Amino acid sequence: MRTRVKICGITRVDDGVAAALAGADAIGLNFWSGTPRCVALDQALAITNALPAFVTVAGLFVDPAPEAVRAALAAVPLDLLQFHGDEPPDFCASFGRPYVKAVPVKPGVDLLHYASRYAGARGWLFDAFQPGGLPGGTGTTFDWNEVPGGLTRPLILSGGLTPQHVGAAVRAVRPWAVDVSSGVEVTGDDGKPNKGVKSPPKIAAFIREVRNADG
Numbered sequence: 001m002r003t004r005v006k007i008c009g010i011t012r013v014d015d016g017v018a019a020a021l022a023g024a025d026a027i028g029l030n031f032w033s034g035t036p037r038c039v040a041l042d043q044a045l046a047i048t049n050a051l052p053a054f055v056t057v058a059g060l061f062v063d064p065a066p067e068a069v070r071a072a073l074a075a076v077p078l079d080l081l082q083f084h085g086d087e088p089p090d091f092c093a094s095f096g097r098p099y100v101k102a103v104p105v106k107p108g109v110d111l112l113h114y115a116s117r118y119a120g121a122r123g124w125l126f127d128a129f130q131p132g133g134l135p136g137g138t139g140t141t142f143d144w145n146e147v148p149g150g151l152t153r154p155l156i157l158s159g160g161l162t163p164q165h166v167g168a169a170v171r172a173v174r175p176w177a178v179d180v181s182s183g184v185e186v187t188g189d190d191g192k193p194n195k196g197v198k199s200p201p202k203i204a205a206f207i208r209e210v211r212n213a214d215g
Contacts, residue, residue: 001174003174003178004026004176005023005180006025006027007019007024007180007184007198008060008180009196010027010029011030011196012196013047015198016050016051017051019055022204022207026056026057026058027055027056028058029044029060029076029078031059031061032062032084034062036196041072041076057078058079058080058082058100059072059073059078059080060082061082061083063085063086066095069081069095070095080099081098081099082101084102084127092118101118101124103124103127104127104129105126111126111147112150112151115151119153122154123154124153124154125158126142126157127159127179142159144173147173154175154177155176156178160182161183161206162183162206163184166178166210167213168213180206183202184206186199187199
């Protein structure tokens with residue numbers, strides 16, 4: 001099986017195009033105002049308009065007001081919604097678009113039970129949880145052995161993935177897809193990711209390692 005790749009947190013037209021040209025199956029546009037990766041509607045539209053055919057565009061939200069989701073859908077041709085908060089299943093399904101639900105991997109959470117509430121999701125995105133941190137895009141990994149068996153929806157693996165170890169993650173978990181944001185961003189002088197600014201060489205290296213792991 002070919003592992004799908006999503007490059008999330010795209011904020012610039014050039015980065016979206018670079019992801020597509022490197023072979024990404026999807027990009028993510030973040031509409032949550034609590035992150036530096038948040039993108040305005042006009043910029044989101046410019047990014048989507050620059051993409052070639054057959055690249056899926058996902059819109060990411062965290063506990064949004066319904067009006068915010070509807071405004072994004074009216075302004076940007078989103079193919080998929082991605083929810084990273086405590087949104088109830090009925091809310092996620094209420095916008096007439098396929099959706100993905102993030103599952104926070106943290107102590108005390110029955111991951112299979114949590115995910116199973118969202119039976120209508122097109123996929124379950126397992127992501128690392130960092131107390132007090134961002135709901136995704138933290139650059140933090142989790143123990144891949146914590147992914148439960150018996151999943152009935154496609155597994156999307158996220159959380160601190162980088163070109164250096166995504167191949168090992170794919171071989172260990174065999175997910176339907178991998179989702180990366182901070183792991184393919186430009187590194188600042190402080191050694192930390194420049195949130196929202198992607199590195200085309202890192203994107204290419206990330207996708208190359210996924211393909212190598214696929215064999």
